[in-house]
Amino acid sequence: MSVRGYFVALSKRTLLLSLKMLLIVPAGLPVRSQGDSQSDNKVMDNITVRQGETVFLRCAQGDVVTHTAWLNRSSILYAGEDKWSVDPRVSLVTLNQEEFTIKIENVDMTDEGQYVCAVQTSSRPRTTSVHILVQVPPKIINLSKDIVVNEGSNVTLMCQASGKPEPSVSWKLIYSSGDLASEDEYLEIPSISRQRAGTYECTAVNDIDTDVQTVDITVNYAPAVSEGRDIGVTLGQRGELECEADAVPEADFEWFKDDRRILNGLDGMEIMNSGSLSKLTFFNVSDGDYGNYTCVALNKLGSSNTSFLMYGPRAVQDGSGGAMGVHSHTCLLFLVFLLFLLRI
Secondary structure (H helix, E strand, O other): OOOHHHHOOHHHHHHHHHHHHOOOOOOOOOOOOOOOOHEEEOOOOEEEEEEOOOOEEEEEEEOOOOEEEEEOOOOOEEOOOOOOOOOOEEEEEEEEOOEEEEOOOOOOOHOEEEEEEEEEEOOEEEEEEEEEEEEEEEEEEEOOEEEEOOOOOOOEEEEEEEEEOOEEEEEEEOOOOOOOOOOOOOOEEEEOOOHHHHHEEEEEEOOOOEEEEEEEEEEEEEEEEEOOOOEEEOOOOEEEEEEEEEEEEOOEEEEEEEEEOOOOOOOOOOEEEEEEEEEEEOOOOOOHHOEEEEEEEEEEOOOEEEEEEEEOOOOOOOEEEOOOOHHHHHHHHHHHHHHHHHHO
């Protein structure tokens, strides 16, 4: 029975079964109808299309063609003008004596595979097959979360991506000129230091496009305070001691005079903390305010301290560490000046 008999006399179920029998071949091989020579069947070049684009499938016809159909593997897409596919993305473009063309919009990976145009002529059937290859841009599908670790910990970052062709994955630390990078899904950072905290960038690349995502690493470490600077302040004036600490998380500050902790707002003193800086302010310096002070910076990982000396303007240090009063120094200058006048 001819293909015409299947299209006209039998139901769609019977037609589907007959077309299956006509086109059963091992996967990936050219499709040939049974009983025909190889020259009656054609294998077109592969069609490569990017995910989301539209692909056109064209099949040459001829005056002797009586019936024709486009199939995807075992499913009929179109039998002549009759649409059998329920997929709204598939539609008829052209059907005449020269060509039979359909299109598939918004192509996805599920559309990849072999497509066959089956043609019935007045004498015998022939087939034309084409294989659609779908390229997919890279997409990072599994990425490490932002993390907080203590200095010295071992850290592993993971970045997995999908795509076709299979994307290559790489890591790098942004804003760093160092060699901390990886050409792999995994980035190993043994015994991480505070200098390696920051934003890490994962890049997935294939022939189609690039996908980039980032991970932030916060490294906790104990405080380190800057060396304290001694200051001289006149009685009744305003004085200020500054203590700066580098720490993550930010340090808390405590101030001491000798061994006594200073409470904020008492004895005419105020403690102001802002980020990494703490200030101890004296609004009206008295004799009792002169002396040694200690700033302690601490967080959950440890502490550090530095010392300050606040002294009056008359306490000028001599070479041995003792003090010479400003009054005595002035008298000495006066005597030298007097001797100079007598010589004149």
